[in-house]
Amino acid sequence: xxxxxxxxxxxxxxxxxxxxxxxxxxxxxxxxxxxxxxxxxxxxxxxxxxxxxxxxxxxxxxxxxxxxxxxxxxxxxxxxxxxxxxxxxxxxxxxxxxxxxxxxxxxxxxxxxxxxxxxxxxxxxxxxxxxxxxxxxxxxxxxxxxxxxxxxxxxxxxxxxxxxxxxxxxxxxxxxxxxxxxxxxxxxxxxxxxxxxxxxxxxxxxxxxxxxxxxxxxxxxxxxxxxxxxxxxxxxxxxxxxxxxxxxxxxxxxxxxxxxxxxxxxxxxxxxxxxxxxxxxxxxxxxxxxxxxxxxxxxxxxxxxxxxxxxxxxxxxxxxxxxxxxxxxxxxxxxxxxxxxxxxxxxxxxxxxxxxxxxxxxxxxxxxxxxxxxxxxxxxxxxxxxxxxxxxxxxxxxxxxxxxxxxxxxxxxxxxxxxxxxxxxxxxxxxxxxxxxxxxxxxxxxxxxxxxxxxxxxx
Numbered sequence: 265x266x267x268x269x270x271x272x273x274x275x276x277x278x279x280x281x282x283x284x285x286x287x288x289x290x291x292x293x294x295x296x297x298x299x300x301x302x303x304x305x306x307x308x309x310x311x312x313x314x315x316x317x318x319x320x321x322x323x324x325x326x327x328x329x330x331x332x333x334x335x336x337x338x339x340x341x342x343x344x345x346x347x348x349x350x351x352x353x354x355x356x357x358x359x360x361x362x363x364x365x366x367x368x369x370x371x372x373x374x375x376x377x378x379x380x381x382x383x384x385x386x387x388x389x390x391x392x393x394x395x396x397x398x399x400x401x402x403x404x405x406x407x408x409x410x411x412x413x414x415x416x417x418x419x420x421x422x423x424x425x426x427x428x429x430x431x432x433x434x435x436x437x438x439x440x441x442x443x444x445x446x447x448x449x450x451x452x453x454x455x456x457x458x459x460x461x462x463x464x465x466x467x468x469x470x471x472x473x474x475x476x477x478x479x480x481x482x483x484x485x486x487x488x489x490x491x492x493x494x495x496x497x498x499x500x501x502x503x504x505x506x507x508x509x510x511x512x513x514x515x516x517x518x519x520x521x522x523x524x525x526x527x528x529x530x531x532x533x534x535x536x537x538x539x540x541x542x543x544x545x546x547x548x549x550x551x552x553x554x555x556x557x558x559x560x561x562x563x564x565x566x567x568x569x570x571x572x573x574x575x576x577x578x579x580x581x582x583x584x585x586x587x588x589x590x591x592x593x594x595x596x597x598x599x600x601x602x603x604x605x606x607x608x609x610x611x612x613x614x615x616x617x618x619x620x621x622x623x624x625x626x627x628x629x630x631x632x633x634x635x636x637x638x639x640x641x642x643x644x645x646x647x648x649x650x651x652x653x654x655x656x657x658x659x660x661x662x663x664x665x666x667x668x669x670x671x672x673x674x675x676x677x678x679x680x681x682x683x684x685x686x687x688x689x690x691x692x693x694x695x696x697x698x699x700x701x702x703x704x705x706x707x708x709x710x711x712x713x714x715x716x717x718x719x720x721x722x723x
Contacts, residue, residue, distance in 0.1 A: 403435025
């Protein structure tokens with residue numbers, strides 16, 4: 265097996281370890297707090313929700329963690345993913361910039377989410393877990409975990425944000441094909457869902473609400489665990505296969521990026537592409553700019569505040585130090601459902617707070633126009649989430665043109681948009697709109713979480 269792994273590593277640039285950026289961060293994130301005691305979370309506090317293998321990764325300070333053989337063998341079905349130069353998009357933009365993208369749409373579920381889904385299903389199966397619950401926004405995470413659970417014989421209950429449940433019916437079909445049960449959230453299956461529906465019968469849902477429902481269902485049954493598709497440290501860890509492969513592939517092309525870009529919901533695909541490059545910034549003095557791109561309608565990085573906040577709407581998760589819009593914030597019903605989340609992961613938040621990464625926000629119409637331009641030049645139809653990265657690439661490429669300075673830009677093509685064609689249809693027909701959020705609305709939601717803050721970080 266070791267000879268085979270070395271051959272694959274040498275020939276195809278697929279790493280045999282995940283990279284843990286926690287080991288190299290100049291300033292470590294503040295600890296998560298227990299929602300009841302408000303004391304730093306202990307490993308045993310997480311045991312009702314996660315298997316010990318993932319809990320250990322969540323707090324690990326090792327630089328690299330071995331990928332188990334069982335996970336590695338499944339990765340081989342689609343990894344390494346291709347690195348592609350977007351020469352036609354460069355010509356369309358008339359830019360001196362070189363544009364590369366890491367194509368993650370070739371996994372069984374069609375996105376980067378499968379990288380952590382397989383790992384999480386493996387660690388749960390290893391500890392005898394027979395059932396998982398989870399949430400999903402646009403359905404990419406839910407479909408990835410459905411596939412992974414199918415590989416390891418685990419039952420799965422998925423709470424899908426209602427607006428996406430209605431907008432993307434074929435994502436639901438994918439999940440059901442792989443054996444998952446899928447529920448529109450908020451639902452009548454949980455106290456959390458019923459509480460939301462009693463106050464807002466027409467609620468479009470949010471990732472925060474769906475997380476509350478999934479956690480509630482998990483804690484009701486000691487034989488059931490919960491699985492999260494973004495935000496947490498171990499989730500971002502599993503995604504670093506993307507950036508590690510990209511470094512090796514760019515070396516083969518005798519290239520290195522000046523800018524690395526990823527769309528941003530909770531942090532998984534942005535962390536996956538950027539963390540290995542940030543390692544080079546920290547340890548080798550490189551100066552790669554890493555830019556996280558979020559929806560203008562859900563701007564936690566660009567207009568939120570750094571605070572302790574719950575990861576879910578009801579307040580069942582640990583308090584996480586994050587950039588947030590407040591856990592009761594419900595974003596506009598944009599088609600990039602995977603980015604409709606009120607907060608950011610602790611690692612990403614600390615990196616932004618310390619100035620190691622940048623953040624931008626872009627409206628829905630600009631992102632879809634960029635995605636259409638990319639499809640017409642490069643052929644790949646992007647998920648609405650990925651479209652945010654493409655739009656920022658276009659912005660940076662035009663800046664390169666204006667400055668007359670060639671730059672090399674790398675972005676993560678985090679998922680294909682073949683199940684999002686209804687959204688493209690609406691855009692092409694002029695039926696999509698931008699959603700704006702006022703400073704007053706943001707301030708109201710932020711004020712509602714001030715009582716959660718330890719005095720030293722009140723803002």
